[in-house]
Amino acid sequence: MSVSQTPLLSVENLAFERDDSGLFSAVSWHVVAGDILQIEGANGSGKTTLLRLLTGSLQPSAGTIAYLGQSISACRYNYLTDMLYIGHQPAVKLNLTAEENLRWMVATAAKSNELSLNDALIQVGLAGYTDIPCYALSAGQHRRVALARLLISDARLWYLDEPFAAIDKQGVQFLQSCFQQHVERGGAVVLSTHQDLALSNVRKYNLSACAEQVV
Amino acid sequence: MSVSQTPLLSVENLAFERDDSGLFSAVSWHVVAGDILQIEGANGSGKTTLLRLLTGSLQPSAGTIAYLGQSISACRYNYLTDMLYIGHQPAVKLNLTAEENLRWMVATAAKSNELSLNDALIQVGLAGYTDIPCYALSAGQHRRVALARLLISDARLWYLDEPFAAIDKQGVQFLQSCFQQHVERGGAVVLSTHQDLALSNVRKYNLSACAEQVV
Amino acid sequence: MTWLSNGSPSWQWFHRLGSPRWFYHRSGRWLPWLSLAALLVLLNGLVWGLAFAPEDAKQGNSFRIIYIHVPAAFLAQSGYFIMAIAGAIGLIWKMKISYMVMKSAAPIGAVLTFIALFTGAVWGKPTWGAYWVWDARITSMLILLFLYAGVIALQYAYHSVDAASKASAILALVGTVNIPIINKSVDWWYTLHQPATIKLTSAPSMHMDMFMPLLVMIVGFYLFYAVALILHTRNEILRRERKTSWVRELANAKAGR
Amino acid sequence: MARKMNSGFVAWLRRDLLLAYRRRGEVASPVLFFMMVSTLIPLGLTPEAARLGEVAAGMIWVMALLATLLSVDGMFASDYQDGSLEQMLITPQLLPLPLLGKITAHWLTTGLPLTLVSPLLGLMMSLPSAGYLPLLCSLALGTACLSLVGAVGAALTVSLRKGGLLLSLLVMPLYMPVIIFGTATVSYAVDGLNWLPPLALLGALLAASVALCPLAAAGALRVTASN
Amino acid sequence: MARKMNSGFVAWLRRDLLLAYRRRGEVASPVLFFMMVSTLIPLGLTPEAARLGEVAAGMIWVMALLATLLSVDGMFASDYQDGSLEQMLITPQLLPLPLLGKITAHWLTTGLPLTLVSPLLGLMMSLPSAGYLPLLCSLALGTACLSLVGAVGAALTVSLRKGGLLLSLLVMPLYMPVIIFGTATVSYAVDGLNWLPPLALLGALLAASVALCPLAAAGALRVTASN
Ligand code: HEM
Numbered sequence A, B: 001m002s003v004s005q006t007p008l009l010s011v012e013n014l015a016f017e018r019d020d021s022g023l024f025s026a027v028s029w030h031v032v033a034g035d036i037l038q039i040e041g042a043n044g045s046g047k048t049t050l051l052r053l054l055t056g057s058l059q060p061s062a063g064t065i066a067y068l069g070q071s072i073s074a075c076r077y078n079y080l081t082d083m084l085y086i087g088h089q090p091a092v093k094l095n096l097t098a099e100e101n102l103r104w105m106v107a108t109a110a111k112s113n114e115l116s117l118n119d120a121l122i123q124v125g126l127a128g129y130t131d132i133p134c135y136a137l138s139a140g141q142h143r144r145v146a147l148a149r150l151l152i153s154d155a156r157l158w159y160l161d162e163p164f165a166a167i168d169k170q171g172v173q174f175l176q177s178c179f180q181q182h183v184e185r186g187g188a189v190v191l192s193t194h195q196d197l198a199l200s201n202v203r204k205y206n207l208s209a210c211a212e213q214v215v
Numbered sequence C: 001m002t003w004l005s006n007g008s009p010s011w012q013w014f015h016r017l018g019s020p021r022w023f024y025h026r027s028g029r030w031l032p033w034l035s036l037a038a039l040l041v042l043l044n045g046l047v048w049g050l051a052f053a054p055e056d057a058k059q060g061n062s063f064r065i066i067y068i069h070v071p072a073a074f075l076a077q078s079g080y081f082i083m084a085i086a087g088a089i090g091l092i093w094k095m096k097i098s099y100m101v102m103k104s105a106a107p108i109g110a111v112l113t114f115i116a117l118f119t120g121a122v123w124g125k126p127t128w129g130a131y132w133v134w135d136a137r138i139t140s141m142l143i144l145l146f147l148y149a150g151v152i153a154l155q156y157a158y159h160s161v162d163a164a165s166k167a168s169a170i171l172a173l174v175g176t177v178n179i180p181i182i183n184k185s186v187d188w189w190y191t192l193h194q195p196a197t198i199k200l201t202s203a204p205s206m207h208m209d210m211f212m213p214l215l216v217m218i219v220g221f222y223l224f225y226a227v228a229l230i231l232h233t234r235n236e237i238l239r240r241e242r243k244t245s246w247v248r249e250l251a252n253a254k255a256g257r
Numbered sequence D, E: 001m002a003r004k005m006n007s008g009f010v011a012w013l014r015r016d017l018l019l020a021y022r023r024r025g026e027v028a029s030p031v032l033f034f035m036m037v038s039t040l041i042p043l044g045l046t047p048e049a050a051r052l053g054e055v056a057a058g059m060i061w062v063m064a065l066l067a068t069l070l071s072v073d074g075m076f077a078s079d080y081q082d083g084s085l086e087q088m089l090i091t092p093q094l095l096p097l098p099l100l101g102k103i104t105a106h107w108l109t110t111g112l113p114l115t116l117v118s119p120l121l122g123l124m125m126s127l128p129s130a131g132y133l134p135l136l137c138s139l140a141l142g143t144a145c146l147s148l149v150g151a152v153g154a155a156l157t158v159s160l161r162k163g164g165l166l167l168s169l170l171v172m173p174l175y176m177p178v179i180i181f182g183t184a185t186v187s188y189a190v191d192g193l194n195w196l197p198p199l200a201l202l203g204a205l206l207a208a209s210v211a212l213c214p215l216a217a218a219g220a221l222r223v224t225a226s227n
């Protein structure tokens, strides 16, 4: 089909500099439906910065980011509607319960599927923790609240910044199976992590070397 | 020698409950000089809680924690002097530079060796980042500031809660070699992490099962 | 903090004394008698005060508010100390029951303070021509209301029962240290600004026939306070110990009947 | 999809109200706060009713202003720290709408309680009786202005990790007209003049703020928070 | 080891001062805040010099108190969030010492600047000339009290992640004696009386606070922060 020809997301010659010192330049790759792209690189190589460029909250100093062939500033509404970003800071309010947090996240998000909040929380392993305030959760449970958004979202593009941080081994496996399902449904995942994924269809992009590696 | 007979730290029948619901109970193990003990367990199984019990900032609901054979409340000063704890929250002030942060950490700590702050920061890979405020550091660099304390501290007992979070592969290796050196000097490390260590002399204690495993 | 550390074993009997279960059963036995006594004394005082005491020469019948106003003001003040002492016992000997007493004492004290303020305000309109005047005692009373409010707010602010108890016990203690200072300073502020132009009805010269019912009412209020405190505490015990076997048995027994 | 159209506003409003009233005890605390500050004033000045009455309206207004300052500072701070603000910036909705939701929540939890207790405060500070209605009206309009303008300041300072004092500095000059018209409304009324003109001016200020402040705050957030 | 004996105090004092200095704008801003509010007051009250002079001391004191409240709230909040407070609780030093260091830093960055700028404010609000010295002295002692008492409140509420309102509720009643003695010092002086007794009382309050407040704050932190 010709639809699958236009990449979901394509990044060309992207460069970013802060106060006149370059962080990276000439970053180019594209992501089609079904892709999982892992951004690699040492601490401070700019993975988080790259993901925030993709979400549009930072502006690149050169290069373009295109969604379905259009520059993301030209199709801002559609792009943002189709995107889900979970960063280092999981946007979980400590004084609210897990369910309240998730309800708010869904309410502000543009697209969501029919899964009930409660089911999503149960699936991420928070059964029994849905109605206590999030400050009484452990570090991993806290991040799981944010990750429950993955189950509810209908966005095709997932940007995840170190999604495995503080998550236990079973949780890491569960997340990977989520990624797998998502790409099978026609989505795509761009993630940064220092851990190796157990999935077969992962492409890696090393930011320190600014080059894509085929595994 | 008879000194090595008394364990550096021994935990007996430790139990903890919050508002009448038990988290864990009957936790018993001891740590002698030269030990690396890895606390394992699913998210929410109580690893952080256990480490905070060890530091004395939480009180157990039953059981004892003994340092060199004495209850830690009996020899509080000596125990706290000989202990270093780095938690989920790395106690790094965002408005201070890496060097200022480290200077303050050393000033409040009881014991420290002769390594200069600058050398420590260089060793943890922050050369060139010592005099910018920490809010301009990446997630991994931010944690590295706190981990630099390991190099400067003279405490024998290290309690580390997920020390590898946000740290890249090279960093993880470096930290493990630090642990190795520390235990060779007669120290001991108690850490919680979901990653497997590449060291040979690691003992594991699974908190979900409340039993020690020999690897 | 040594006073936050474990009590020595010789205090074990004291702990048993303060066990919620023991308190619940004992107080259950006393409560009917105490309530009866409170009711009788209060009724006696009210009837005496409202119906039989002579009318005040200057204020007419409006002075009869005094039979509510003064006992309430009295109890409001002692209530704070009772609360703080309960909190201190909790901190020192780690007695759960005393934290519960402390928690129960706060709203009761606050309500009494409010009653004193409210009756005072109602009384003030005919006497002073204004609902509110910045008199020294009135101001102290208002500050006392704020102190109570602080303790109550802190109780509700914490999710963890343990932290809530200890934090509000510390606040109550800090407040107790401050109450005499506050009262003295407010007195001093008032006399600084106006040499007592407004005087409350002359208490010492109060007629014996007016004074006796007042005394009865004060005793009645103390008894009533005790009843209210015990009731509140029993409620609190059930709430906090709802997971223990003895409360479950109690509930089952109630349901069975 | 229609359900989603303005959900930015409602979702943030609801969340912030929920956060404010997570604990039962909290609901009363703005009210108690105002009562306490109005006890401080006689203690600092004088207990004489006549002299208190003269300054009552002005003091209540200064108090409203300080209470807003005291709280507006936290409007975005915790959202910035925990990443919620970043999420807000990448929602497809128009940014001013969720912001207006947050600002409304702020007013409902500070300005409104103050307005509602103001008659009681007036009573405690012996405000002449002609002043009550104008005080109520002017506070209702004025505190909304304060929240709106404060939000712009909060947005400008959010990434600086500073306390509220810098913020106060930025917004205080903008607060001057509000306090001038606000107190004028009451003093006109007490002096027996027609107090509708200053109130109308306050209303005009509010209208302008509603139109401009969310836009300005949105612009400020885009600049500061993405840093 | 001797060097380490009181290092808890010095280390925390130095760090907090450094943090304040980092936010350089911040150090000047209590002063600016103070000055702005005192320009607001004539706007809200009356521009007549004679009547302003009567309320000047009281108003300056009320402002000082609110400015302290505005800032005391953040005394432990960021330390709690980033884990520094946890580290403080597990140092071998006696907890009240580092706390006293933090409180001192707080006073040096809020109370002291306020005190130093108060004569200027007195001038702006036409304070009678006999009042300047007593104002300066009483503010110096009084603001220190406010910082100390405020620290207890901040310690009690640190783990609640709430704004300043709950904290105000807890400490404001405790602030009342300070404001009474503070304003009394000035008004005694203005009335030509001996203003040393109220000042001495303020000194006594300060002494008691120095002795008790760090202890109470330490107890409170052990309870709340380890939760
Ligand atoms: C809101 C206003 C008022 C408050 C908060 C208030 C508070 C108090 C307090 C705290 C006491 C002291 C009780 C004790 O001795 O421990 C008291 C006693 C008393 N009050 Fe009031 N009062 C108020 C208004 C009034 C008014 C308007 C009157 C009558 C004109 C009045 C008459 C009395 C009398 C006669 C006593 C007992 C005298 C004594 O024990 O010295 N009060 N009030």
Ligand SMILES: Nc1ncnc2c1ncn2[C@@H]1O[C@H](COP(=O)(O)OP(=O)(O)OP(=O)(O)O)[C@@H](O)[C@H]1O
Residues within 6 Å of the ligand: A018, A023, A041, A042, A043, A044, A045, A046, A047, A048, A049, A050, B135, B136, B137, B138, B139, B140, B141, B166, B168, D227
């Ligand atoms: N707000 C900021 N201001 C200035 N410089 C910044 C800021 N945030 C990050 N940097 C710098 O930009 C570089 C890249 O940071 P970034 O967070 O993108 O790294 P990263 O690859 O995500 O690292 P990590 O693996 O540690 O998360 C770092 O060197 C950092 O010092």
Ligand SMILES: Nc1ncnc2c1ncn2[C@@H]1O[C@H](COP(=O)(O)OP(=O)(O)OP(=O)(O)O)[C@@H](O)[C@H]1O
Residues within 6 Å of the ligand: A135, A136, A137, A138, A139, A140, A141, A166, A168, B018, B023, B041, B042, B043, B044, B045, B046, B047, B048, B049, B050, E227
């Ligand atoms: N402040 C708190 N109040 C009440 N309950 C808490 C609090 N902190 C943690 N808990 C509960 O205690 C349990 C253990 O938490 P803890 O943080 O020790 O887990 P953990 O093993 O460190 O998990 P993780 O791997 O996610 O870090 C969790 O179920 C959590 O919900």
Ligand SMILES: [Mg+2]
Residues within 6 Å of the ligand: A047, A048, A049, A088, A161, B138, B139, B140
């Ligand atoms: Mg990163």
Ligand SMILES: [Mg+2]
Residues within 6 Å of the ligand: A138, A139, A140, B047, B048, B049, B088, B161
């Ligand atoms: Mg943990």
